[in-house]
Amino acid sequence: xxxxxxxxxxxxxxxxxxxxxxxxxxxxxxxxxxxxxxxxxxxxxxxxxxxxxxxxxxxxxxxxxxxxxxxxxxxxxxxxxxxxxxxxxxxxxxxxxxxxxxxxxxxxxxxxxxxxxxxxxxxxxxxxxxxxxxxxxxxxxxxxxxxxxxxxxxxxxxxxxxxxxxxxxxxxxxxxxxxxxxxxxxxxxxxxxxxxxxxxxxxxxxxxxxxxxxxxxxxxxxxxxxxxxxxxxxxxxxxxxxxxxxxxxxxxxxxxxxxxxxxxxxxxxxxxxxxxxxxxxxxxxxxxxxxxxxxxxxxxxxxxxxxxxxxxxxxxxxxxxxxxxxxxxxxxxxxxxxxxxxxxxxxxxxxxxxxxxxxxxxxxxxxxxxxxxxxxxxxxxxxxxxxxxxxxxxxxxxxxxxxxxxxxxxxxxxxxxxxxxxxxxxxxxxxxxxxxxxxxxxxxxxxxxxxxxxxxxxxxxxxxxxxxxxxxxxxxxxxxxxxxxxxxxxxxxxxxxxxxxxxxxxxxxxxxxxxxxxxxxxxxxxxxxxxxxxxxxxxxxxxxxxxxxxxxxxx
RNA sequence: GCGCCUGUAGCUCAGCUGGAUAGAGCAACGGACUUCUAAUCCGUAGGUCGCAGGUUCGAGUCCUGCCAGGCGUACCA
Numbered sequence: 001x002x003x004x005x006x007x008x009x010x011x012x013x014x015x016x017x018x019x020x021x022x023x024x025x026x027x028x029x030x031x032x033x034x035x036x037x038x039x040x041x042x043x044x045x046x047x048x049x050x051x052x053x054x055x056x057x058x059x060x061x062x063x064x065x066x067x068x069x070x071x072x073x074x075x076x077x078x079x080x081x082x083x084x085x086x087x088x089x090x091x092x093x094x095x096x097x098x099x100x101x102x103x104x105x106x107x108x109x110x111x112x113x114x115x116x117x118x119x120x121x122x123x124x125x126x127x128x129x130x131x132x133x134x135x136x137x138x139x140x141x142x143x144x145x146x147x148x149x150x151x152x153x154x155x156x157x158x159x160x161x162x163x164x165x166x167x168x169x170x171x172x173x174x175x176x177x178x179x180x181x182x183x184x185x186x187x188x189x190x191x192x193x194x195x196x197x198x199x200x201x202x203x204x205x206x207x208x209x210x211x212x213x214x215x216x217x218x219x220x221x222x223x224x225x226x227x228x229x230x231x232x233x234x235x236x237x238x239x240x241x242x243x244x245x246x247x248x249x250x251x252x253x254x255x256x257x258x259x260x261x262x263x264x265x266x267x268x269x270x271x272x273x274x275x276x277x278x279x280x281x282x283x284x285x286x287x288x289x290x291x292x293x294x295x296x297x298x299x300x301x302x303x304x305x306x307x308x309x310x311x312x313x314x315x316x317x318x319x320x321x322x323x324x325x326x327x328x329x330x331x332x333x334x335x336x337x338x339x340x341x342x343x344x345x346x347x348x349x350x351x352x353x354x355x356x357x358x359x360x361x362x363x364x365x366x367x368x369x370x371x372x373x374x375x376x377x378x379x380x381x382x383x384x385x386x387x388x389x390x391x392x393x394x395x396x397x398x399x400x401x402x403x404x405x406x407x408x409x410x411x412x413x414x415x416x417x418x419x420x421x422x423x424x425x426x427x428x429x430x431x432x433x434x435x436x437x438x439x440x441x442x443x444x445x446x447x448x449x450x451x452x453x454x455x456x457x458x459x460x461x462x463x464x465x466x467x468x469x470x471x472x473x474x475x476x477x478x479x480x481x482x483x484x485x486x487x488x489x490x491x492x493x494x495x496x497x498x499x500x501x502x503x504x505x506x507x508x509x510x511x512x513x514x515x516x517x518x519x520x521x522x523x524x525x526x527x528x529x530x531x532x533x534x535x536x537x538x539x540x541x542x543x544x545x546x547x548x549x550x551x552x553x554x555x
Numbered sequence: 556g557c558g559c560c561u562g563u564a565g566c567u568c569a570g571c572u573g574g575a576u577a578g579a580g581c582a583a584c585g586g587a588c589u590u591c592u593a594a595u596c597c598g599u600a601g602g603u604c605g606c607a608g609g610u611u612c613g614a615g616u617c618c619u620g621c622c623a624g625g626c627g628u629a630c631c632a
Binding site for chain 1: 557569570571572573575578579580590591592593595596597612625626627628630631632
């Protein structure tokens with residue numbers, strides 16, 4: 001609020017200076033207001049004079065000098081302006097001008113930081129989309145945390161968000177799943193059978209085979225292998241998806257839609273897409289296969305959509321799927337993928353472009369891998385051998401809050417070491433508790449305060465005036481940053497910005513708490529400080545909610 | 556070979572898309588509990604931002620070339 005007012009003031013100062021003949025050009029760039037790192041540089045600063053110097057044909061400091069008088073008279077809350085360094089204009093804000101920030105926070109409550117940035121545009125976030133051939137592992141957990149948080153942040157920033165899970169319930173691997181279960185099932189009846197390496201090795205396969213036996217008896221043994229595999233595949237995939245859905249719910253993640261790949265085949269959608277490609281001459285035949293001309297749209301080589309055995313590739317259904325997404329009316333489509341799929345992006349962008357959609361409206365968030373550690377030592381994992389730590393294991397061991405928070409303490413672009421021992425530790429090594437502790441501490445103060453005076457009493461104007469110590473102002477300034485953080489986080493789809501902000505705010509609060517008593521003998525001071533810390537509490541709760549992490553009243 | 560990602564304090568990472576004197580947390584060292592929750596705080600120390608050029612008033616950030624690590628380069632999904 002202060003910042004945008006300042007922006008306006010600077011803009012008007014430049015206009016007036018030009019109107020009164022002090023600046024030759026009216027070609028004004030966008031005004032950027034930033035917060036200097038160093039205290040002596042003021043509360044805010046602008047580099048406008050430096051940017052304009054060339055156009056105005058005068059040195060930056062001269063431009064700043066021309067602007068300065070207009071700025072100083074613009075508002076009473078601008079206490080002082082300085083011209084510094086190569087031509088920065090620094091603003092010092094009157095200490096009593098910060099109070100209204102708190103009023104804004106309390107009025108907006110859990111909507112503080114929300115914006116109309118997305119202008120109501122429809123956006124889809126597709127994430128996790130793990131194959132229904134086994135339980136989710138830790139890597140999926142990171143993808144889930146990132147996708148879910150991005151979705152929350154975008155929704156909070158004025159987008160109409162839809163969350164979707166794409167189920168790869170078609171193709172060879174699902175047959176392999178069926179075969180794996182069938183073999184284990186047959187073994188239960190004493191048949192000695194080789195269990196190939198290509199099959200899924202985990203114990204969960206055996207468990208499903210047992211359940212199937214309990215349910216169906218020996219009925220499958222009399223079926224043809226093809227029929228039995230299909231039965232097993234359908235049964236197992238259904239069970240696994242249900243498990244995945246439950247694991248994600250336990251992780252605080254839910255979806256608006258579960259989209260089946262098989263449904264694209266059943267409805268003829270894949271064939272229709274291929275037909276369209278043919279009509280548009282975006283495919284050609286070579287070596288008995290059908291190739292999509294992705295090189296026409298920036299890919300490095302053309303890609304097969306129908307193999308020479310007549311079977312479509314995974315890419316074919318993906319083309320159909322993404323066309324279908326945009327036909328559903330989304331302005332933007334976001335896919336969250338594991339970083340090992342990055343080679344797939346150019347062809348997917350090409351496919352989107354080929355269907356006449358601006359490829360910029362399709363974006364992929366690549367989430368780097370998770371290295372699972374225990375006490376600093378790597379935890380051996382091998383999907384092939386069926387040895388892996390599942391997301392459910394992690395949630396059971398360290399809790400959903402800790403896991404989600406830690407997944408979001410890194411930019412998704414960089415690999416993440418996830419240490420199970422560290423995540424469990426309820427100490428200052430663990431940032432989750434550091435942040436949650438703020439909320440609990442303030443809740444505790446409120447519990448105590450209510451003995452003496454009601455927290456939700458309308459604020460005495462005098463009480464706001466109490467909050468002018470540097471300690472108070474520093475904390476309020478921190479709160480004032482929140483909406484900008486959210487907006488940047490939405491613009492770049494980077495939830496870790498929220499995580500880092502919360503850690504910083506938590507640090508500022510803990511520091512404040514150790515210096516200033518909230519509940520004092522003076523009722524006005526107490527009121528003012530309660531007003532301040534409950535605002536902190538709201539922002540903490542608000543930010544944690546965007547990460548999908550709870551804000552406890554007791555710890 | 557080609558493509559993508561990464562390289563910042565001893566360790567793990569931020570750095571608001573080009574701003575001023577480089578920022579946290581761990582780890583190290585020294586302090587603070589009769590107090591609204593010590594799951595906390597205060598202080599000290601720690602740097603050739605992988606290397607070399609370039610762009611400009613100004614580069615950790617942008618461009619080029621190297622070096623190192625990870626991943627990818629299917630008629631698999």
